[in-house]
Amino acid sequence: AGQLEGKVAVITAAAQGIGRASALALVAAGARVIATDVNADALATFADPRIDARRLDVLDGAAVDAFFAAAGPVDILFNCAGVVHSGSILEASDQDLDFAFDLNVKAMVRTIRAVLPGMLARGDGSIINMSSVASSVKGVPNRFAYSTTKAAVIGLTRSVAADFVARGIRCNAICPGTVDSPSLQQRLRAQGDYEAARAAFVARQPIGRIGQPEEIADLVVHLAGATYTTGSISVIDGGWTA
Ligand code: NAD
Numbered sequence: 750a751g752q753l754e755g756k757v758a759v760i761t762a763a764a765q766g767i768g769r770a771s772a773l774a775l776v777a778a779g780a781r782v783i784a785t786d787v788n789a790d791a792l793a794t795f796a797d798p799r800i801d802a803r804r805l806d807v808l809d810g811a812a813v814d815a816f817f818a819a820a821g822p823v824d825i826l827f828n829c830a831g832v833v834h835s836g837s838i839l840e841a842s843d844q845d846l847d848f849a850f851d852l853n854v855k856a857m858v859r860t861i862r863a864v865l866p867g868m869l870a871r872g873d874g875s876i877i878n879m880s881s882v883a884s885s886v887k888g889v890p891n892r893f894a895y896s897t898t899k900a901a902v903i904g905l906t907r908s909v910a911a912d913f914v915a916r917g918i919r920c921n922a923i924c925p926g927t928v929d930s931p932s933l934q935q936r937l938r939a940q941g942d943y944e945a946a947r948a949a950f951v952a953r954q955p956i957g958r959i960g961q962p963e964e965i966a967d968l969v970v971h972l973a974g975a976t977y978t979t980g981s982i983s984v985i986d987g988g989w990t991a
Contacts, residue, residue, distance in 0.1 A: 751779025752974045759783045759823050761807050761860060762830035764791035766930030767879070770962035771827055771969040772800055778970045783820060807856035817863035825973045826864050827877045828857040833932065834894035841894040853898035854905065861909060865918070872917035877972050878906045880922040882986045899924075903982055910980030919979035921972045926986025927953070928960040956987035 758775045762768040764786035772784040776799045785805035786792050792802040805816050807830045817823070831853045834845050857878055868874025883889035884899035906922040913920070927933065927950050940946035950959055968985050972978060984990055 751777065753825070753970070754779035756780045756824040756973070757783065757820075757822060758825035758827065758973065759785065759817075759820060759860075759864070760827045760829055761785055761805065761856065762787075763802075764788045764794075766932060767925070767928060767962045767965045767969075768827070768829035770966035771829065773797070774963065774966035774970050775825070775827075775973065776800055778974070780825065780973070783823075785816070807859060808851055810859050813856075813859040814863050817860070817867075822867055822871060823864050824868075824873065825875045825877070826860060827879075827969055827973075828860055829879045830856050831879055831881075831899070832895075833892070833936065835891050835936070836893060837891055838893045840891075846894050846897070849894040849898045850901070853895070854901045857902065857905060861905075861920075865909075865913070868918055869913070869916055874918045875973050875975075876906075876909065876918065876920040877969055878902050878920070878922045880906070880924045880982070882924045882926050882984060882990055884924060886924050886982070886984060887990050906982070907980050914979055919972075919975070921975075921978060921981045921983065923965065923968055923972070924982060924984045924986065925965050926960060926989040928962055928965055930962055933959070954987035954989055955991060958987065960985070960987055 758780045760768050760772050763772045763784035772782045775782050783801045785803050787806045789804040795802045834849050880902040881899040883892040883896045903922050906920050910920040937943050937946040
């Protein structure tokens with residue numbers, strides 16, 4: 750039996766990358782996991798009976814409300830959905846920024862609004878929000894829209910933590926450095942010279958390698974059960990900001 754036995758966890762963007770690794774790790778720690786993603790085909794590749802895979806587009810407020818109304822009690826919410834927009838302020842259109850806010854920030858507002866009344870009724874809940882070191886933690890070149898929105902995630906996390914700390918709710922953010930995932934592979938290939946792009950990403954991680962999704966998932970499991978931790982901003986970046 751794991752430390753999260755009897756708990757129910759909902760994850761957004763769970764079909765691949767950090768979300769997927771976290772679904773597997775939470776299950777290994779004993780939780781029952783509802784793994785959601787907009788990509789139903791990728792979700793269909795989960796084989797574990799303790800993982801209930803369901804399509805959910807976190808941009809769709811009505812769908813988010815309907816999902817949580819039907820989900821039953823949720824103990825752990827991991828808001829993992831997010832998109833990387835590359836470029837400086839000069840390359841980010843209003844539409845780029847609006848989309849980044851919608852997916853990286855407002856989607857979390859939607860899921861937290863939907864899950865919080867049930868958590869408050871039971872006086873217990875752990876919310877984990879995906880930020881990044883590219884945020885208020887560190888200025889990273891060509892990540893204007895991304896960093897702006899990931900900094901907002903830190904603000905919203907601390908705000909929720911402060912408002913509900915006395916009522917059994919914990920809310921924490923995680924700030925990874927560079928992590929190997931399908932979308933990272935896409936970004937590397939998009940640069941033309943894959944090996945050079947990968948070497949540049951490795952070079953900025955003082956630990957000498959890119960992080961693995963499972964390493965971030967360990968932190969998600971820890972925060973899910975860390976009963977004295979709230980409002981924390983956990984940097985997990987291979988020493989990038991050390
Ligand atoms: P990824 O980018 O490879 O996968 C993202 C997943 O999100 C996909 O399965 C996709 O289908 C899903 N998704 C996209 N739009 C969605 C929507 N509207 N509703 C529901 N799901 C949707 O995964 P990743 O690289 O592990 O990134 C996951 C999170 O971690 C993101 O928030 C990202 O910003 C953050 N992050 C990643 C890194 C990294 O280096 N990979 C570093 C720091 C933070």
